[in-house]
Structure formats: structure tokens, C-alpha cells
Amino acid sequence: MKMTGTQVQMGRHTLDEVEAKQLLAAYGIPVVQEIEVKDEEGAVSRAKDIGFPLVVKGMGEKLLHKTELGVVFLNVRSEGELREACRLIRERGGEQVKAFVLQPMVQGKREFAAGLIRDPQFGPCVMFGLGGIFTEVLDDVVFRIAPVSEMEANRMIEEIKSRALLNDFRGEQALDRETLVKVITGLSRLGLERPEVKEVDINPLIADRKGKVVAVDALVVLSDSQVSPLPGEEAEEDKEEIIKALEQMVHARSVAVVGANRPPKSGFPGMYICMKRFGYPGRLYPVNPNVEEIEGVKTYPNLRSLPEPVDLVIVSVPAEAVPAVLEECAATGNRNIHIFSSGFKETGEEDRIALQNKMEEIARRGKLRVIGPNCMGLYVPASRMVTWVGASPISGPVAFVSQSGGNAEDFTHYLATQYKIYISKSISYGNALTLDSTDFLEYLAQDEETRIITMYLEGVKDGRRFFDLVSELNLKKPIIIFKGGLTDSGARAVSSHTGSLAGGEKIWRAFFRQTGVIPANSLEEMADVVVLCHHLCFVPGKRVAVLGIGGGIGVFVADNCARAGLILPALSAGLVKKLRALIPPAGTMIRNPIDAVPAFLNLPLLGDILEILALSGEVDNFIISLPLDWLHDRSEEGRYVETVARFIIEEGRKRLYDHPLIVVRRQYQPDDRIKAVIPKLDDILLSAKVPIYDSMERAILALARFSDYCQFVSNRKNKNIR
Known part of the structure; x- marks a missing residue:
């Protein structure tokens, strides 16, 4: 069908209704x-x-x-x-x-809507939801990034809030879901095969009394030009060359710092000094024409005066001087660059945007691989490379890719100090002049030192490539993304109802659902999930047993589990009977959560309770809540808290038969003596690979997110479904 291409050539912006329905019918969508x-x-x-x-x-x-x-x-x-x-x-x-x-x-009480938009980052996206005059008022719609499989289309249908309308309703039969699936998958194929179609709006999609679905109105908006390629269809740079360049950067044997200077008496000492004091073992060249030496090391006036081309050039000069440095990099064969300097596109000022555009032109022409500008660059403990103060020299299994330099510092420090989990590589890349998040993911996919990938993103240049890569990589290495700016997406200039509903948050929500990537709403939340990825590796289900002290935790634990998507199962009568034989009735409740005061006074009893629960087949995961205020008083100087912790990691875990275990510590009294036992408690548990959190809410949310991920990966691997 060449109809749409012809209309674009004629300068038309929309198809008329008859043409629109002919196009939809060609993709298997039933029309009136x-x-x-x-x-x-x-x-x-x-x-x-x-x-x-x-x-x-x-x-x-x-x-x-x-x-x-x-x-x-x-x-x-x-x-x-x-x-x-x-x-x-x-x-x-x-x-x-x-x-x-x-x-x-067409007579029917139920009206739905379906549509297609082209997201600037991810390309064609399909919408389904409640239709008619309520589409925009109630905003009951869901999105998916194309391609949309039949399985994914069925999930979309189940996600709308008005899904009760899909069943028998007020004398009308249940909807023909097979036809709804055809509508969604047909729009997905249309979006991928017809780049000249910018938007499609089917509203209403009416269900008659027998549940038959038909499109009674349709709008098709055409792009302004005949060819509108999907994001990612432009000619890509050689993937292997980028991976090779990044490998050279993160394991650089020689580094030049352009703009190196003597450290001030206080404050940030500068990139050169950070590298030097962190123990960088390679050849480190300070470059500054105005300084003869820095801490006894000879400086060089420019890159041309260096004895060799280096593996990495770090640029720390005023913004206006950066283009000249890039020209010199290209001329001297120094093609791997980190630009620390700021004051470019991020300011929003026209002259600064033009300056960054000039830098990009130089970089593309010179085939430069640039991290930045406006970023902290690389932190690689194994290579003793860092550009800030206070970083841990210990290397670990977690990579962090961040558009924010501040977040790179904060997250890596928090993960190390709070959970004793360390970084393999942190890449802060700022404005993404030539290298973007997808390039770093390509590298980390084959990096044997990285087992878990975390990201802070504000946007991606090539959403289609990013989506495809993440969909594959997330099945091998868990990916956790803290997406910034979801509520500041802004309104796009669109002329159909569908486009007006397609905020950035909805598309990113679809991204997380389709790829199985774990979403996080803060750096702390991201770290909480990393702990489980690192220590548990896998959880078998969503059923949770909670053991604690006091009946008051029951209500808020149940509420938090329900909100997060975990199951707090009621224990069977047979299981309650077995537990009651161990736990005396006075002051205790045998339900889930289990109020188990005697068990914390008699630790072998705690082991017996854990074993009965583990062998019951009624729960998948365990959370033990430790009330430090109460436990601390059991012995002098809080030693009993340590005793409980050691029992948990030794006998307790043995009696769980490999069921996942999480510990929560609770302290409410402002007592410094109680606070003093926390570092030792955390160290005992984390060293034994038992995750510990400082609130039940954090533990439940982290477990729910990780459980969703494990279920997603298991489903994809078992069914081989994209």
C-alpha cells in the first residue's frame, strides 16, 4: 500500500477518515x-x-x-x-x-481507544485504554514500545484500571480479547513498517452487545517529510571500535590532564591530584603552559610536547578553551577524551549550545571518543583511576553509569559505606557529546568484572538501540535504573488525543515493563535493590513470612506488602498448629507476621520455627525484624544483639534450607548505646551475605522489585518470549 507515501509527497498532514480506515484494515484492525x-x-x-x-x-x-x-x-x-x-x-x-x-x-455501552505515537527517544509506541469522551479526563491508558507481541498486548489489556469493562457488563457479553490483541499488534506493525505515519488515534473503539470490537473513528497524522526513520536506523559507528576505546580508557596505562594545577590549601584539589593521590600506577602527565611543575612533577605546555600519545586525555580548562584542546587531540592522535569542563548545553544559553555543537563537529571529524562534557568521568578502583576525593580503593561487581557527576560520587560512596558493596566501574558522562549510555552498556555487557549494572539517566540519545540492548542484557546481568526528570517531560505539539497523553513517564513505565529492568526512585532505593542482587542472586516467589516482636507491625507490614506486590500469606491451620506447639499462647500471635517473643529469648526455638516454616511449602522468603531497643537490654553493652546475629547467619540460615533471608533492624529510642551496636550487627550479617535494612518499608520494596525481576527473567528464559 503506497497511499500514505503519496499523501506525504502531496504535502498533506493527515489522511481523511476513509483513507485512515483503509490503512488500519490493511493491518488487520476491524473498522466499521x-x-x-x-x-x-x-x-x-x-x-x-x-x-x-x-x-x-x-x-x-x-x-x-x-x-x-x-x-x-x-x-x-x-x-x-x-x-x-x-x-x-x-x-x-x-x-x-x-x-x-x-x-x-454501532450500539454498545463500552468504548475504548487505541493509538500510535512516535516517541522522540524510542520511536513507535502503542497506546490502549478507556475511550470515548473520558479518554483524556480519566487518563486510563497504557503504552508499549513497538514491537508489541501478543503476550505483551494481553498484558496491556489487563493493566487498564477499567479492565472490569472487558468482562460481561450490564447485559453485554465479554469483549473479544483476540480482536483487541490484533488491534494492538496491528498498530505495532504499522508503526514499524510505515515511518511516514506519525500518529494514529482510534477513538472510539466500540464493543457491541456481543463483545465484537470495531473502530468507528480514526485519525492518521503524517510526518512532515517522506522519510522519518526510526531512532537508531542511522549509520552506527563500529561497535567493536567503541568497546575497544572504552577498554583502553578504563585500563589506561597513560593519562594526560590538560589544565592540571597545583592543589589549593582547601577544597577540591583537581583532577591531576585526585589521580596521583589515589595511587594511579601508569604514566600521568600534567599539561599546563603556565605552571612548570606540580608537586615535583614536570608539566608540559601542550599535548604536542608529550613523549607519547596517551590512552586518555582529561580536559579541565575553561569552556571557551575546550574546542582548541579537542583540535589538538585530533592532531596528535589522542582520541580518547574525558571533558570535565562545564558551561555548555546544560546552561540552556544559545551561545553555550553553539559552543557544544562546535565541539561535537570537531569530535566527529577527528573521530574522538568523548566522555562528557560536564561530568566526573571514570572511577575504576582496579586501575586506581578516580577524579574525586574519598573514593574507596576496593573493587567490586557493580557498575554505575550516570549522567550526573554528583550522583556518581554519592551513590558509589553510599553503596560502599552502607552495604559494603563496591564498584567495578563508574562512568559519569554528562552531556554525552559522542559517547552515550548505550555505548557504555555495550562495553559493560562483555565486562567480566561487572555482574550488576546500575544507571542514573535523564534521557537517551538512541532509545531504540538502548531498548533493544537492555532487553537482551537484562536477562544476563540485572540492570537497575533511576530515571530522573519523569515529571518534567513537557507537552509535545501533537494534534491527536493519543499524542497528548504520551508523557515521558508513561513511555518509560512501558520501557520498564517490557524490558524487566528494575526501576528505582532514588539512589538509596537503587542501593537497596543492589544488596539483594548481590547477596541473594535469585528469589523463588513473592510469598513472605515475617518474624518479629509485637503485634503492631502486622498491619503496616500487610499494607506495605500489598502496595509493593508481595504476598503475605495466611498460614494454614496445620502450620499454625505446629507453630503453636512451640510458641506458648501468652502474649503471642500465630499469624503472618508472627509475633515470636519467646523465639528471640530462646534462639534454638527460633531455629525450630524457621525450619517448620521453610519445610511447609507455604512461603518463599523470610524477613526477620530485630527490635534493637528491646534486644539490647537482654545483656550488657548489647552483646545479645551480636549473639542473635551470629545465630541467624549460622544455625538460622541452615534451618531455612536455602530460602532467601532478609533482616530488618529497628531502633526508635534515642540511645547512643544502641546505635553503637549497629555497625557490628551490619558487619556480621553483610559479611555473611545476609541483607540488612534499617526499615521494613525499604526491605519490602527492595524485595518486591527484585522478585519482579527474578520472575521476569524466569518467564523469559523458560518460555523464550520477547
Whole structure:
């Protein structure tokens, strides 16, 4: 079908309704029968082919929202009503009315909407939700990034809040879900195969009394140009060359710091000094024409004066001087660059945007691989490379890719101090001049030192490539993303209802659902999930048993589990009977959460309880809540807290038979003696690979996120479903 391409060549921005429905029908989407006529007499003549009651609409390229313009008449019952409707349509639509369309009056109480948009980052995305006049008011819609499989289409249908309407409803039969799936997958194929189609809006998609679904109105918006490629279809740089360059950067044997200077008496000492004091073992060259030496090391006036091309150039000069440094990098064969300098596109000022554009032109022409500008660059403990103060020299299994330099510092420090988990590589890349998040993921995918990938993103340049890569990589290495700026997406200039609903948050929500990537709403939340990825590796299900002291925790634990998507199962009568044989009734409750005061006073009893629960087949995961205020008083100087911790990691875990275990410590009294036992408690548990959190809410949310990930990976691997 070449129809849409022809319309683009003619300079048209939309298809008329008849053309739009012909296009949809070609992709297996059921559309209502309709007859196009030129005038009132033609409408009267052909009405018998439709039969009364019928619908009559004005048709024209610029008649986009016909209901608002008053050029749609429903339930027209006679020739007289039809003539009056045609007259009013001409009157209200004026010269924009080129013809009339007759349709049968589809009777049904349930109206849905479906559509297609082109997201600037991810390309074609499909929408499904509640339709009719409530589409924008209730905002009950979900999105998916194309391609959308039948399985994913079924998940979309189940996610709308109004899903009860899909079943038998007020005398009408349940919807034909197979047809709904065809609508969604048809729009997905249309978006991938027809780049000239910018948007599609099917509203309403009416279900009749028998549940049959049909599109009764459709709008197709065309792009401004004949060719509108998907993001990611441009010629890509050689992937292997980028990976090779990044490998050279993170294991650099020689580094030049352009703009190196003597450290001030206080404050940030500068990039050169950070590298030097961190123990960088390679050849480190300070470059500054205005300084002869730095801490006894000779400086060089420029890159040309260096004895060799280096593996990495760090640029720390005023913004205006950066283009000249890049020109020199290209001329001297120094192609791997980190630009620390700021004051470019991030300011939003036109001259600064132009300056960054100039830098990009130089970098592309010189085939430079640039991290930055406006970033902290690389932190690689194994290579003793860092550009800030206070970083841990210990290397670990977690990589962090961040557009924010501050977040790179904060997250790596927090993960190390709070959970004793360390970084393999941290890459802060700022404005992404030539290298972007997807390039770093390509590298980390094959990096044997990285087992878990964490990211702070504000946007991606090539969403399609990013989506495809993450979909594959996340099945091998868990990926956790803290997406910034979701509520500041802004409104796009679109002319269809579907586009007006497609905020950045909805598309990113679809991204997380489709890829299985673990979402996080803060650096702390991301770290909480990393602990489980690192220590537990896998959880078998969502059922949780909670052991603690006091009945008060029961309600808020149940609420938090329900909100997070975990299951707090009621224990069977047989299991309760077994537990009651161990736990005396006075002051205790045998339900989930289990109020187990005696068990914390008699640790072998705690082991027996854990074993009974583990062998019951009724729970998948365990959370033990330790009330430090209460436990601390059991012995002098809080030694009993340590005793409980050691029992948990030794006998307790043995009695759980490999069931995942999480510990929560709770302290409410402002007692420094109690606070003093926390570091030792944390060290005992974390050293034994038992995750510990300082609140039940954090533990539950982290477990829920990790459980979702494990279930997603298991489903994909077992069923081999994309």
C-alpha cells in the first residue's frame, strides 16, 4: 500500500477518515462499514445500503476532531433527519467539508481507544485504554514500545484500571480479547513498517452487545517529510571500535590532564591530584603552559610536547578553551577524551549550545571518543583511576553509569559505606557529546568484572538501540535504573488525543515493563535493590513470612506488602498448629507476621520455627525484624544483639534450607548505646551475605522489585518470549 507515501509527497498532514480506515484494515484492525458520498442527495440515495439508524460525518483533511466541531450526527433515524444533519455539517464545517461519510449506528455501552505515537527517544509506541469522551479526563491508558507481541498486548489489556469493562457488563457479553490483541499488534506493525505515519488515534473503539470490537473513528497524522526513520536506523559507528576505546580508557596505562594545577590549601584539589593521590600506577602527565611543575612533577605546555600519545586525555580548562584542546587531540592522535569542563548545553544559553555543537563537529571529524562534557568521568578502583576525593580503593561487581557527576560520587560512596558493596566501574558522562549510555552498556555487557549494572539517566540519545540492548542484557546481568526528570517531560505539539497523553513517564513505565529492568526512585532505593542482587542472586516467589516482636507491625507490614506486590500469606491451620506447639499462647500471635517473643529469648526455638516454616511449602522468603531497643537490654553493652546475629547467619540460615533471608533492624529510642551496636550487627550479617535494612518499608520494596525481576527473567528464559 503506497497511499500514505503519496499523501506525504502531496504535502498533506493527515489522511481523511476513509483513507485512515483503509490503512488500519490493511493491518488487520476491524473498522466499521462506511460509504463516502459527495453531497446531500448522495447521502439520501445511499442511506438504504446502510439502513437507519445511522451515523453521518463530515469528511475533510482538516476536520480532525469532528465531535468538537459538531460535524458528527449519531442515531440518525430518517431521511429528514439525514438531510438536516448534512445541512448542519456544511454550515459548521464550511469549506473544510469535502464529503460525507455514512456508517451504521454501532450500539454498545463500552468504548475504548487505541493509538500510535512516535516517541522522540524510542520511536513507535502503542497506546490502549478507556475511550470515548473520558479518554483524556480519566487518563486510563497504557503504552508499549513497538514491537508489541501478543503476550505483551494481553498484558496491556489487563493493566487498564477499567479492565472490569472487558468482562460481561450490564447485559453485554465479554469483549473479544483476540480482536483487541490484533488491534494492538496491528498498530505495532504499522508503526514499524510505515515511518511516514506519525500518529494514529482510534477513538472510539466500540464493543457491541456481543463483545465484537470495531473502530468507528480514526485519525492518521503524517510526518512532515517522506522519510522519518526510526531512532537508531542511522549509520552506527563500529561497535567493536567503541568497546575497544572504552577498554583502553578504563585500563589506561597513560593519562594526560590538560589544565592540571597545583592543589589549593582547601577544597577540591583537581583532577591531576585526585589521580596521583589515589595511587594511579601508569604514566600521568600534567599539561599546563603556565605552571612548570606540580608537586615535583614536570608539566608540559601542550599535548604536542608529550613523549607519547596517551590512552586518555582529561580536559579541565575553561569552556571557551575546550574546542582548541579537542583540535589538538585530533592532531596528535589522542582520541580518547574525558571533558570535565562545564558551561555548555546544560546552561540552556544559545551561545553555550553553539559552543557544544562546535565541539561535537570537531569530535566527529577527528573521530574522538568523548566522555562528557560536564561530568566526573571514570572511577575504576582496579586501575586506581578516580577524579574525586574519598573514593574507596576496593573493587567490586557493580557498575554505575550516570549522567550526573554528583550522583556518581554519592551513590558509589553510599553503596560502599552502607552495604559494603563496591564498584567495578563508574562512568559519569554528562552531556554525552559522542559517547552515550548505550555505548557504555555495550562495553559493560562483555565486562567480566561487572555482574550488576546500575544507571542514573535523564534521557537517551538512541532509545531504540538502548531498548533493544537492555532487553537482551537484562536477562544476563540485572540492570537497575533511576530515571530522573519523569515529571518534567513537557507537552509535545501533537494534534491527536493519543499524542497528548504520551508523557515521558508513561513511555518509560512501558520501557520498564517490557524490558524487566528494575526501576528505582532514588539512589538509596537503587542501593537497596543492589544488596539483594548481590547477596541473594535469585528469589523463588513473592510469598513472605515475617518474624518479629509485637503485634503492631502486622498491619503496616500487610499494607506495605500489598502496595509493593508481595504476598503475605495466611498460614494454614496445620502450620499454625505446629507453630503453636512451640510458641506458648501468652502474649503471642500465630499469624503472618508472627509475633515470636519467646523465639528471640530462646534462639534454638527460633531455629525450630524457621525450619517448620521453610519445610511447609507455604512461603518463599523470610524477613526477620530485630527490635534493637528491646534486644539490647537482654545483656550488657548489647552483646545479645551480636549473639542473635551470629545465630541467624549460622544455625538460622541452615534451618531455612536455602530460602532467601532478609533482616530488618529497628531502633526508635534515642540511645547512643544502641546505635553503637549497629555497625557490628551490619558487619556480621553483610559479611555473611545476609541483607540488612534499617526499615521494613525499604526491605519490602527492595524485595518486591527484585522478585519482579527474578520472575521476569524466569518467564523469559523458560518460555523464550520477547
